[in-house]
Amino acid sequence: MKEKENLDKIREKTSEYLERYSIKCLVIGISGGIDSALNCAILRSICVNLGIKLIGVSLPTDSNKIDEVNRANNIGRLFCDIFLEKNINGICESVNERFSNNIDRLLTFNDKIRYGNIKARMRMIALYNEAYKHNGIVVDNDNKTEHLLGFWTLNGDVGDITPMADLYKTEVYDLAEYLVEYELKTKEEKDALTACIECVATDGLGITSSDLDQLGVPSYRTVDLILKNFVEEPSGDSFGTLIHELKYNSISYKDENEVREWVNVIVKRNQNSNFKRNHPYKIKL
Numbered sequence: 001m002k003e004k005e006n007l008d009k010i011r012e013k014t015s016e017y018l019e020r021y022s023i024k025c026l027v028i029g030i031s032g033g034i035d036s037a038l039n040c041a042i043l044r045s046i047c048v049n050l051g052i053k054l055i056g057v058s059l060p061t062d063s064n065k066i067d068e069v070n071r072a073n074n075i076g077r078l079f080c081d082i083f084l085e086k087n088i089n090g091i092c093e094s095v096n097e098r099f100s101n102n103i104d105r106l107l108t109f110n111d112k113i114r115y116g117n118i119k120a121r122m123r124m125i126a127l128y129n130e131a132y133k134h135n136g137i138v139v140d141n142d143n144k145t146e147h148l149l150g151f152w153t154l155n156g157d158v159g160d161i162t163p164m165a166d167l168y169k170t171e172v173y174d175l176a177e178y179l180v181e182y183e184l185k186t187k188e189e190k191d192a193l194t195a196c197i198e199c200v201a202t203d204g205l206g207i208t209s210s211d212l213d214q215l216g217v218p219s220y221r222t223v224d225l226i227l228k229n230f231v232e233e234p235s236g237d238s239f240g241t242l243i244h245e246l247k248y249n250s251i252s253y254k255d256e257n258e259v260r261e262w263v264n265v266i267v268k269r270n271q272n273s274n275f276k277r278n279h280p281y282k283i284k285l
Helices: 002-020 034-050 066-079 089-099 109-133 144-149 169-182 187-198 220-232 238-248 256-272
Strands: 025-029 053-058 082-085
Touching: 002 034, 002 169, 025 034, 025 109, 034 053, 034 066, 034 169, 034 187, 053 066, 053 109, 066 082, 066 187, 089 109, 144 169, 144 220, 144 256, 169 187, 169 220, 220 238, 220 256, 238 256
Parallel strands: 025 053, 053 082
Antiparallel strands: none
């Protein structure tokens, strides 16, 4: 089973890294979404085996809905050795007011991104501060799809170790469902992770109501198929292969022009965010 194979590799390679560098604890930001929830569920057994602490931290702001905060609390309480919730809304507002010319309301999409970046960077300050106190490192909740799309903030939601770096978003969901069915022992744990599987994926920064809203593509499975065929493994007939795979996965579309629009959006976003994956750009002499 592919999910078990992925899980075993993540556990093996993560454990090797932690032992090699004598890491004393892991600090993870918990958002109430699938990525941080799955990381907590995976890392718990690793930390138990190595005898190190897993510290979960929820850092809500005004853009986090109550159900997000509740899901984060449940995951942190069930899977972490220590769980902290620290509302950082006041800090983020203070920074925004200090450096913004438009503090009364956020009128434009760029305003929302700018303020979202402030929130992400304040969260990382808090997480690294916690890690320093416990001689630990910070977990990066990124996955392959988000990495290829640039769905993260430079000097913000980036950590020291990325357990799911080689998993597409659909593989993240598949692995979470595997854990619910085959590994988690209690109903409370299963329910907590299932709630994160079923929730709408958002950045928690108030930029849009969902991640897919920013892309205009109907599902992450569609996004991943486009990334595989046009970014990771392009071929002479990438479009024909994509159409075949959309039909195989029962993904409906109006016509092939609509699919081409999806492809253009995803490929353009990958290209436009390439600077993030090459950061900092080093001048070679």
